[in-house]
Amino acid sequence: MTKKLLFVCLAAFMIFTVACSNNGNGGEAKPSNSTNDTNTAVNSETEKPVEKVTFTYFNGVAAAKDTNTNETKIGKLLEDQTGVNFKIEHLVGDLNTKIGTMIASNAYPDVMIPDAAIDKILDAGAFIALDELIEKYGPNIKRVYGPYFNQMKAADGKIYFLPFSNTVGEYIPDPNINQGAFWVQRRVLKEAGYPKITTLDAYVDLIKNFVEKHKDEELTGMVSLTHDWRFFATSNPPNHLAGYPNDGNVIVDMTTFDAKTYAADDNTKRWLSKLNELNAQGLFDKASFVDNFDQYLAKLTSHKVVGFFDYGWQFANAQNALKDAAKADPTQDDFVYFPLPVTFDGQKDQYLDPPGFVKNRGMGITVSAKDPVRIIQYLDNLLTDENQILQKWGIKGETYEVDDKGRMFRTAEQIAKIDEPFNESFGFKYYSWNWPLYGGGSSLPDGNSAAPGLQPEVFQMSLTDADKMILDKYGVKTYSEMFAAPDNRPWYPSWGIPKEQGSAQQIWETKKDEITKKYFPKLVLAKTADFDKVWAEYLEAFGKLDTAAYEKWTTDEVKKLIEASKQ
Secondary structure: OHHHHHHHHHHHHHHHHHHHHHHOOOOOOOOOOOOOHHHOOOOHHHHOOOOOEEEEEEEOOOOOOOEEHHHOHHHHHHHHHHOEEEEEEEOOOOHHHHHHHHHHHOOOOOEEEOHHHHHHHHHOOOEOOOHHHHHHHOHHHHHHHHHHHHHHOOOOOOOOOEOOOOOOOOOOOOOOOOOEEEEEEHHHHHHOOOOOOOEHHHHHHHHHHHHHHOHHHOOEEEEOOOOHHHHHHHHOHHHHHOOOOOOOOEEEOOOOOOEEEOOOOHHHHHHHHHHHHHHHOOOEOHHHHOOOHHHHHHHHOOOOEEEEEEEOOOOHHHHHHHHHHHHHOHHHHHHOEEEEOOEOOOOOOOOOOOOOOOOOOOEEEEOOOOOHHHHHHHHHHHOOHHHHHHHHOOOEOOOEEEOOOOOEEOOHHHHHHOOHHHHHHHOHHHHOOOOOOOOOOOEOOOOOEOOHHHOHHHHHHHOOHHHHHHHHHOOOOOHHHHOOOOOOOOOOOHHHOOOOOOOHHHHHHHHHHHHHHHHHHHHHHOOHHHHHHHHHHHHHHHOOOOHHHHHHHHHHHHHHHHHHHHO
């Protein structure tokens, strides 16, 4: 039965591909390096209809509506190819509680992205090994992930999940800021005459002055995200403010390559002291330490929050809602957030990620899966060039076009209609990430970007008049030009270095998180006169951790990756 289904799925995909070639590309097929066995695997069995099946999929990351993939246009086309639909459930509440319930009952969805709780899932033995499935049914998975297989293997030498950050083809940098930045409402910059803001003090003064001039609006100067595993949005800034990228718990010296933690160093003290100062002046939202993620996003769209630090991908739902409102009413552009490369003293920033491979997050098939073969076939089918175009670009003539030089682009009308409701119904919201894919910065064999947002033609067309105006005020054509180019870091990101379950490193990170989550609220909300006293208490608690051993282990792993990159 499995073999029959394989033939049927592959044949259905061939029919879809031919249709796309004739109908979507003007009769001329795109060059492809996708592996497709349908040319040699067609027989009378393929004339039978594909048996349809629905698998369950838990996503512990994205804030989106639960849905069936076949209720989206992309998902329906993929179901037509494979007969497979996924019922997606997104996290509501606490991630660890949700995962703990699954583990206690030994009942899991068919596939899942446990994100920060992936260690618990692996430790529970909830993911099946994928090696044999990939070997038998995953030619495209082998093509796309092959260069990373050694990094993807667990301690037992097996692969249990597929990450999302693999780069395919020639690397293309992102013109947007989907990583970290200090954000501020555009109206603040406009009122201040579009000043160049590069230091934390200047950023804070900008916010103070604006709030002071607009007392009648009851504005919030700054908020900070602390909910659950997203606490890093509050604990990471000292690292960035010191001029380093998001390497997790450490700063890696670019000369010695030694890894040093910063959670209890002067950088963190300086950052928390600044938040303490803002709180004392009534400019910091105290509820930051109790709000959940949805409440945080709601505040960002309320027009009341002047500034904050976060990663572009993390608050994208709020930013997209603000941008959609600005498209409908240009006066609303004042409330869209603008990214600034803020550091402590104006040193070179490193907010932009260098090319890297995050190997400790991804999607796995669970021990509860009804039909792992059918699932791996679906995931493999996603990784053809044609379906990567479908996932990210959509359908030619509807969501993108191709010029006479083979360059893919979007018209102004297409860009205008692709708002959040469209993203949901078409499926971009559900398929642009959180599946095996050509990761960020990837390109197609013909040189086009795998992601429309990274295609120069699309980025420029997507800019509104207000976007162009503010970028012009800063003498740039893309948001990323506001930031320094990333330095090469072969180990990046160090937070993606796998750690064995129950290892000293994992225990250190768990205890460190417990301590920071306990003391950071106390430090920010303390009376200014008591800050140093609370800081001393924090250092005493932190000092009980074996930080030296954690730093040595990380340094050793970083240097191994540097050596591996030279081979």
